[in-house]
Amino acid sequence: MDKPILIAGHGLAGALLAWQCERAGLDFAVADPGGGGSASLAGAGLINPITGRRLVPAWRFGEFMPCARAVYREIEAALGVPLWHELRVRRLFADAGERAAFAARHGRGGLAPHAGAADAAGFWIDGAARVDVAALLAGLRERWRRAGRWRAEAVEPVAELARHAAVIDCAGAAAARAGRLRFVAWEFAKGERLELAVDGLEAGIVLNRRQWLLPVAPGRAWVGATHEPGVVDPAPSPAARALLVAAARGLAGDARPLAVTAQHAGVRVASPDRRPAIGWHPAEPRLGLINGLGGRGALWAPMLARAWARHLAQGEPFPPECGVARFAGGASIAAGGDSSRKTGASSQA
Numbered sequence: 376m377d378k379p380i381l382i383a384g385h386g387l388a389g390a391l392l393a394w395q396c397e398r399a400g401l402d403f404a405v406a407d408p409g410g411g412g413s414a415s416l417a418g419a420g421l422i423n424p425i426t427g428r429r430l431v432p433a434w435r436f437g438e439f440m441p442c443a444r445a446v447y448r449e450i451e452a453a454l455g456v457p458l459w460h461e462l463r464v465r466r467l468f469a470d471a472g473e474r475a476a477f478a479a480r481h482g483r484g485g486l487a488p489h490a491g492a493a494d495a496a497g498f499w500i501d502g503a504a505r506v507d508v509a510a511l512l513a514g515l516r517e518r519w520r521r522a523g524r525w526r527a528e529a530v531e532p533v534a535e536l537a538r539h540a541a542v543i544d545c546a547g548a549a550a551a552r553a554g555r556l557r558f559v560a561w562e563f564a565k566g567e568r569l570e571l572a573v574d575g576l577e578a579g580i581v582l583n584r585r586q587w588l589l590p591v592a593p594g595r596a597w598v599g600a601t602h603e604p605g606v607v608d609p610a611p612s613p614a615a616r617a618l619l620v621a622a623a624r625g626l627a628g629d630a631r632p633l634a635v636t637a638q639h640a641g642v643r644v645a646s647p648d649r650r651p652a653i654g655w656h657p658a659e660p661r662l663g664l665i666n667g668l669g670g671r672g673a674l675w676a677p678m679l680a681r682a683w684a685r686h687l688a689q690g691e692p693f694p695p696e697c698g699v700a701r702f703a704g705g706a707s708i709a710a711g712g713d714s715s716r717k718t719g720a721s722s723q724a
Contacts, residue, residue, distance in 0.1 A: 378540040379404050381405075381538075381539040382542075383542055383543065383546055385405050385515075386416075386545065386546075386547055387415045388676045389407065389543075389665075390515045392680040392684065394680065395680045401684065401687055403524060405516075405525055406529075407516075409527060414643045415508055416512070417566060418508065418566065418641065419505065419589060420507060420673045421462075421503070421589070422674045424503065425490060428473060430476045434650065439677075442678040445677075446680075447677070450511060450515070454515070454518070456510050460507070461503075462580070462581050464499070465582050468496065488502075505591075532546075536659070540661065541661045543683065545666075547644055548607065555659070559699065560646075562645045563604075565640060566600045567616075567640040568597055569616065569620070569623070569639075570635070571634065573595075573633035573634075574631070576627065578590055586618075586622035586623075587600070588622070588626040588627060598620075598622055601615045603615075609640050616635065620635065643670055647702075649669065651666070651697050653693055653698065656703075657699075657700075679697065682697070
């Protein structure tokens with residue numbers, strides 16, 4: 376039997392890659408130490424077709440969203456737990472600049488088909504969703520444990536190459552900060568969210584004005600997220616807590632009682648062009664990566680994981696707009712290994 380593939384990291388990218396490897400019949404193992412600072416667990420799993428103060432349509436939403444829905448529904452059925460929740464977003468204008476941005480983009484048709492006309496306070500966004508990331512990661516982790524594929528430990532990906540057909544580094548901020556991936560000028564941003572006890576919010580509706588307020592169950596909601604560029608400390612902060620409590624009160628109504636029940640923080644990683652990065656390391660022929668998902672992991676990870684599995688199993692090339700070759704240079708990637716090759720990994724008996 377050929378050596379297995381090792382997936383280093385079990386956030387969204389690593390978990391979905393493992394799922395796709397299982398679907399493709401590839402032999403694999405997953406290594407993850409657990410612990411805090413995970414952007415996947417700190418995030419809300421939100422997928423929104425229109426984001427930011429400039430009301431920018433999510434990149435390639437029409438391609439990524441159908442794949443995301445199909446993959447999460449597939450895992451949902453396999454695990455027997457609800458993971459995929461369709462949402463509408465009530466986007467409230469924070470200032471005159473946002474109102475002007477809406478008028479300009481809507482007038483050019485740039486927000487169709489997800490946003491209709493605005494009213495005095497804001498507008499509605501259709502086609503959003505939330506993935507229950509914590510339930511997904513826990514369910515898949517138990518699946519890999521039962522199959523004997525789980526290693527609850529931190530690993531050094533380069534050192535693991537001798538024992539594996541390939542190592543795919545999915546460790547997010549930890550990987551991006553390590554020396555082995557410094558050929559990309561990664562950008563970091565800390566994000567935090569709160570869990571709240573609060574009654575009376577309408578199910579399935581996200582309220583958004585700079586921050587968002589998301590009901591997740593009767594009497595429970597999340598509020599997020601902060602954005603601190605350049606900050607890599609994953610510890611929850613009092614300043615973020617105060618900012619998010621104020622945002623939640625403003626969105627829910629100052630008279631509505633609410634209490635903080637938990638606070639989460641993580642470090643997101645983005646590439647210089649704000650697109651994800653997948654492919655082979657330019658200097659290590661069997662070291663691959665998925666990184667640079669920023670705040671779009673729930674949307675992008677399913678298709679990226681599928682692309683990796685198809686590459687490993689069938690030799691399909693990576694999508695060039697997501698390929699790490701755009702940073703390392705096509706020649707150096709080819710020197711590390713042809714981007715259309717197979718790894719030699721095989722199905723597990």
